[in-house]
Every structure is written in C-alpha cells, then in structure tokens.
Amino acid sequence: MAVKDIIIPKLSNEMDQAVLTSWEVEVGDSVEKGDIIFTVETEKTVFEVESEHNGVISKILVEEGTIVPLLSVVGQIEIDRI
C-alpha cells in the first residue's frame, strides 16, 4: 500500500500562502487522476486542484477555511487500493 501526500501547489513565486476554501472529496472517496479534490483561494482567485493519482483519499489534515503555506501537505491518498 503506497501513500502519497496531497499538497498545495506552488501558485506563485511571490506568494507563500493561500486559503484552503473547500474539499470536494471526503475520506474514503475514490478519485481518478485529474479529478478536482480541493480548492484554494488567494488574491480573488480560486484554484481548483486535481488529484495526481488514482486512489482513495485516506487523510484530510486541514479544515476548510484554514490558511496554509504553499507546498504544504493537506491530506493523503492511498494509491493502490482502488
């Protein structure tokens, strides 16, 4: 069983944080590569973040509305349990 981190993308070279506005999945949900799994917002821009893997969401570490550093880990996905 391989677990991969779900991270906040590097949205800009000149910003270091964003607000995690919503999770589009719950723990236990199966996702495919390319599915939108959460959104972050900064500077009036909502960025929809896709899954990089096929798998099952195993951990959500950050609640909606939290300010998070770019590149930080916000959840985990198990990638061979589909």
Added chain:
Amino acid sequence: MQKRLQVINLGRKDYYEIYQYQLELQEKRYNGQIEDTLLLVEHPPVFTIGKSGSRENILIGQDILKKEGISIYQIERGGDVTYHGPGQIVGYPIINLNEHRRDIHWLINSYEEVFIRLLKKEFQITARRIPGLTGVWIENRKITAIGVAVKRWVTYHGFAFNVDPELKHFGYIIPCGIADKGVTSLKQEKPGLSLTIEEIINRLVYYFLEVFGMELVKDEV
C-alpha cells in the same frame, strides 16, 4: 513566436449562457483545441456570489430583486458578491498559463495593469492597486472588480470594468464584502465622456495585448 489572442465580442448576453460557454472554452483551451481567448460581454443585471462569498452581503430581498429584474448566481470564482449589468464591460480571459507563467500573482497583477494603463493613457486618470484588495481603484473607489478561477492552469472568470453602469444597483450589495470602500465608473470620473462601449473595448483590447505580450488573431474568412 508571439503569443496569440482571439477576442470575441459577444454584445449583451445572459450571465448563465456565457458562464456555460466559458466552461466549454476552458476545457477546449486545456485540450489545445482553441487558442487563448478573451470573451467580452455586457450582462443584464445580475449578482454573483464567489467561493468565499456570503448571501448576507446582498442587502435586499426577493421583492426588490424581482422588481429590478436582478438574478443571483453562486459560482466558483474567487471573491465575494459582485454586480454585473449594462454599461459594464465584463471580460473572461481563457488563458493557458502553462504557456505564459504558472503564477497567480502575476496573472492578477497583469489584469490590474491593463486597467491602470488604459485609464492613465486614454483618460488621464490615475488608478492604483490597494495591497490585499484585488481590483483597480481610483482613490478608495473601485472601478474594476476582479474574480478568477483556474483549473489545470487554464483561467476563466475575470474582470468587470465599470464604464457607465447603474451604480444604484451596487448599493444593494456589499461589493466584495468590503463595506468601507466605494464603487465608481468611468462616466462618474469623466462626466463629459462620449466614447461608446465599442470604442472603449477596442482600447481595452489594445492594452490587454500589450500587457500580456500577445498579438490579436485576425479572423480568417
């Protein structure tokens, strides 16, 4: 090679119809079926609520909304409540940032720069950014609202530039959730202005191309 921009001037069109058109173009742009595209449109009166928005920032009830013919939509762009209506140029750039810069701050800064240049060079109006309050401001009055969504690094939603809208309608909301700042229009700042929306659109497109370092795609007939 110079990057290219297709500009589509839609005239006055319903909000939801063009919202669906945006989604279609956003996907086509990601798949490489179309070039970077700028949609320009005026909408009939509508309030839209962004991802971080609250219905509480719309201050009137159903009766007035109905009387004034204003619809409400909740959508996925950034920001809170905003108003669109006739006399406002709304722009929806469908841009693949993978071919420009994968940088949200750069994108927003560039949208703001388009209007700062347009206002300065065409209308001798000094507009500015206010740190933390995305948009374009003349002193403490907002003239261009910005609210964007990005999926797979392709943009949609965009900006709304007040040329001569019904400013009364902004009084029905707390624009962008900010209570202590005002809203203005080009007409209010330059009462003698006699340019048509079409003429202003042409100038807006000029500065958009300049800021983004793009050339206009000529329609091939």
